[in-house]
Amino acid sequence: MKFHTGVLFLFIGSFALLAQDATELPSAPSASQQQSHAQKAAPPPVQQTATATQQTQTPPPSSKSDATQVSNDAAQNQPSQTGTTSPAASNQSEDDSLATIRHTVNEVNVVFTVTDKHGHYVRDLKKDNFKVVDDNKPPAEIRSFRAEANLPLEVGLLVDASNSVRDRFKFEQQAAVEFLNQTIRRKYDEGFVVGFDVTPEVTQDFTDNTELLSIGVRSLRPGGGTAMYDALYFACRDKLLKAQHVGPVRRAIILLTDGEDNQSHVTREEAIEMAQRAEVIVYTISTNLSGAGHHGDKVLERIADATGGRAYVPFQITEVANAFAAIQEELRSQYAIAYKPADFVSDGRYRSVEIVALQKGLRVRSRHGYYAPSP
Numbered sequence: 001m002k003f004h005t006g007v008l009f010l011f012i013g014s015f016a017l018l019a020q021d022a023t024e025l026p027s028a029p030s031a032s033q034q035q036s037h038a039q040k041a042a043p044p045p046v047q048q049t050a051t052a053t054q055q056t057q058t059p060p061p062s063s064k065s066d067a068t069q070v071s072n073d074a075a076q077n078q079p080s081q082t083g084t085t086s087p088a089a090s091n092q093s094e095d096d097s098l099a100t101i102r103h104t105v106n107e108v109n110v111v112f113t114v115t116d117k118h119g120h121y122v123r124d125l126k127k128d129n130f131k132v133v134d135d136n137k138p139p140a141e142i143r144s145f146r147a148e149a150n151l152p153l154e155v156g157l158l159v160d161a162s163n164s165v166r167d168r169f170k171f172e173q174q175a176a177v178e179f180l181n182q183t184i185r186r187k188y189d190e191g192f193v194v195g196f197d198v199t200p201e202v203t204q205d206f207t208d209n210t211e212l213l214s215i216g217v218r219s220l221r222p223g224g225g226t227a228m229y230d231a232l233y234f235a236c237r238d239k240l241l242k243a244q245h246v247g248p249v250r251r252a253i254i255l256l257t258d259g260e261d262n263q264s265h266v267t268r269e270e271a272i273e274m275a276q277r278a279e280v281i282v283y284t285i286s287t288n289l290s291g292a293g294h295h296g297d298k299v300l301e302r303i304a305d306a307t308g309g310r311a312y313v314p315f316q317i318t319e320v321a322n323a324f325a326a327i328q329e330e331l332r333s334q335y336a337i338a339y340k341p342a343d344f345v346s347d348g349r350y351r352s353v354e355i356v357a358l359q360k361g362l363r364v365r366s367r368h369g370y371y372a373p374s375p
Helices: 001-026 031-041 064-077 087-091 094-104 163-183 210-218 229-242 268-277 296-305 317-331
Strands: 108-116 128-136 143-149 153-158 188-197 200-207 251-259 281-286 336-342 350-357 364-365 369-372
Touching: 064 350, 094 143, 094 317, 108 350, 128 336, 143 200, 153 163, 153 229, 163 210, 163 251, 163 317, 188 210, 200 210, 210 268, 229 251, 251 317, 268 296, 268 369, 281 296, 281 317, 350 364
Parallel strands: 153 188, 153 251, 251 281
Antiparallel strands: 108 336, 108 364, 128 350, 143 336, 188 200, 350 369
């Protein structure tokens, strides 16, 4: 009887030790938890660069699917510019984020200019002087309308530095420097400089210092082929779309080139789509001196028209400075309207926009549409 009691105590003691050890070991996560942790830890895919010279920059995508993916990511900011998202917002639950998106995307902001039959800017019009059509329907509500002569600017200067512009490059540099000196206001506007041949090169990042911007322009050296569409795509996606700002701004790109492209990975329409998603107005200045009807000039006209900008075709190199001066004037002579679209759906599709002046003889120039955010 004593022997059996000792065995019983020994068995009970061993069981207690096993139970204590079990409580000290962490429990293994379930299969669903492991999958969740793996998804959170997995880094985002990294795009491979096409050449060694592109390793210090984010290159444009090499396929339509890449462009579409980047565009869908960017589309969450469309069609409203409501400022940047605070870091705390990233800790919200998925439901909270979706609710925020639904609250902010139902307002469309459009910047436009009005000229008379002589091409002079008209700056004293009111909301009732215009009719707005969004996706073939009048908007549900006009939320704001104002003349914008002093809205802060985010300006990207894209300069063709390929061999095709070598003979007139120094004059173009000087005209660009004068434009930046007269346009960028300290502590109010910002600009950046990108030179491009086969690849885009940022010679001066965002700054309000015109001296640094001038150095960025003068440091450009011509040589190589031309990847104009890649440079425009890069400037819109990696610079203007990601720029940190507080409050509304006017985003513009001045594209100084002959319009010829022989090296880009993205197409012209993909570059235009990225500019539309980033709400960027593109002004183009042709450097062709071979006369009207040049193929490159028509390409530049297409880019400017699709984004609400304007294409300038100087007849001689000395008129490039005049084109820069005209762009500066237009940037200070615009209207901004914000409205709520009728029957708005976050379906990722392109929605057309038309702004019409009710007074005869007036011409309105604006972007032709925007992309709704994806569901």
